[in-house]
Amino acid sequence: MKINQIDTYPEALLSCEAKDLHALFPQPTLLHLQGKRTHPLFISVLLHGNETTGFLALQRLLNQYATQELPRSLSIFFGNTRAAESGLRRLDSQPDYNRIWPGTEIADCPETQFAKEIVDIMCEKEVFASIDIHNNTGLNPHYACINKLDNRYLHLANLFGRLVVYFLRPLGVQSAAFAEICPAVTLECGRPGQQYGVDHAYAYLKDCIHISELATHPVLTQDIDLFHTTAQVKIQEGHSFSFSDSSADLFFDSGIERMNFTEISAGTCFGSVQSNDAMPLSAIDEQGHEVTRQFFKIDNQQLQIKRNTMPSMLTLDERVIRQDCLCYLMERIRL
Numbered sequence: 391m392k393i394n395q396i397d398t399y400p401e402a403l404l405s406c407e408a409k410d411l412h413a414l415f416p417q418p419t420l421l422h423l424q425g426k427r428t429h430p431l432f433i434s435v436l437l438h439g440n441e442t443t444g445f446l447a448l449q450r451l452l453n454q455y456a457t458q459e460l461p462r463s464l465s466i467f468f469g470n471t472r473a474a475e476s477g478l479r480r481l482d483s484q485p486d487y488n489r490i491w492p493g494t495e496i497a498d499c500p501e502t503q504f505a506k507e508i509v510d511i512m513c514e515k516e517v518f519a520s521i522d523i524h525n526n527t528g529l530n531p532h533y534a535c536i537n538k539l540d541n542r543y544l545h546l547a548n549l550f551g552r553l554v555v556y557f558l559r560p561l562g563v564q565s566a567a568f569a570e571i572c573p574a575v576t577l578e579c580g581r582p583g584q585q586y587g588v589d590h591a592y593a594y595l596k597d598c599i600h601i602s603e604l605a606t607h608p609v610l611t612q613d614i615d616l617f618h619t620t621a622q623v624k625i626q627e628g629h630s631f632s633f634s635d636s637s638a639d640l641f642f643d644s645g646i647e648r649m650n651f652t653e654i655s656a657g658t659c660f661g662s663v664q665s666n667d668a669m670p671l672s673a674i675d676e677q678g679h680e681v682t683r684q685f686f687k688i689d690n691q692q693l694q695i696k697r698n699t700m701p702s703m704l705t706l707d708e709r710v711i712r713q714d715c716l717c718y719l720m721e722r723i724r725l
């Protein structure tokens with residue numbers, strides 16, 4: 391799978407749906423568009439094929455600049471168009487397109503090779519900044535993520551909103567790879583299909599193509615709510631879970647999503663379990679260490695959190711929970 395590089399696009403790109411992109415770009419495609427400032431802004435959309443907000447925001451931007459010069463060059467990667475065709479995050483036969491980037495722990499494969507090729511190409515072009523646009527399935531506010539605590543990165547994130555998450559894991563994400571060569575963010579724009587998400591992402595892209603330079607002075611503390619991920623929580627293989635069937639190994643309340651981005655205290659119950667002896671969750675910290683027992687305990691068949699924390703990305707989508715994780719746990723960082 392070699393990267394297909396183009397500098398013009400078919401007219402249909404301006405009006406097609408995300409599911410039609412694969413017909414336009416059957417192989418991984420990088421579109422370079424020339425603008426007034428030459429160092430390009432890199433934008434990736436649809437790394438997860440069912441997360442269409444970034445594509446729709448970008449499409450609006452391209453329509454707006456179809457007949458006028460862009461203020462800055464753009465390089466665009468259209469992500470997992472095959473999965474988008476089926477409306478899925480990824481196909482079962484594919485790796486997750488937001489785990490394949492340099493720094494990944496997954497084995498070498500065609501996808502890790504083209505991801506590396508894209509970073510190399512953008513490095514050579516002296517990329518100005520990188521924006522990777524996502525949706526999530528749970529009830530989450532919009533926020534931006536960064537992988538480096540650097541003022542320019544914080545400013546780029548803060549332009550999207552006051553809520554910013556700093557994380558190092560999982561490995562192999564796009565923004566972490568680009569963070570090595572330029573200011574980079576991942577945007578989380580709520581659920582797919584919400585007009586507000588497209589409007590917000592579009593306004594952000596438009597702001598970004600007009601920036602001449604990112605500030606290097608500190609972001610004012612009153613302008614930002616910065617959190618860092620302390621653990622990624624998965625359900626251990628071999629344990630069943632459910633939001634409706636209380637006979638599953640792990641039974642969650644269907645209102646669990648309401649805990650997203652809420653600071654919860656030690657002792658809060660996450661769900662109930664069949665056995666007091668078998669811990670169904672696994673928590674991994676940012677260094678990759680198993681920290682389950684520091685975060686969770688089972689008391690009288692209740693699964694409880696052991697310390698004050700703030701969950702994010704909790705979702706009721708069982709496929710996402712199996713393919714990705716149950717949630718992340720975070721703590722506030724004071725700058």
Ligand SMILES: [Zn+2]
Pocket residue numbers: 437438441488524525
């Ligand atoms: Zn995503």
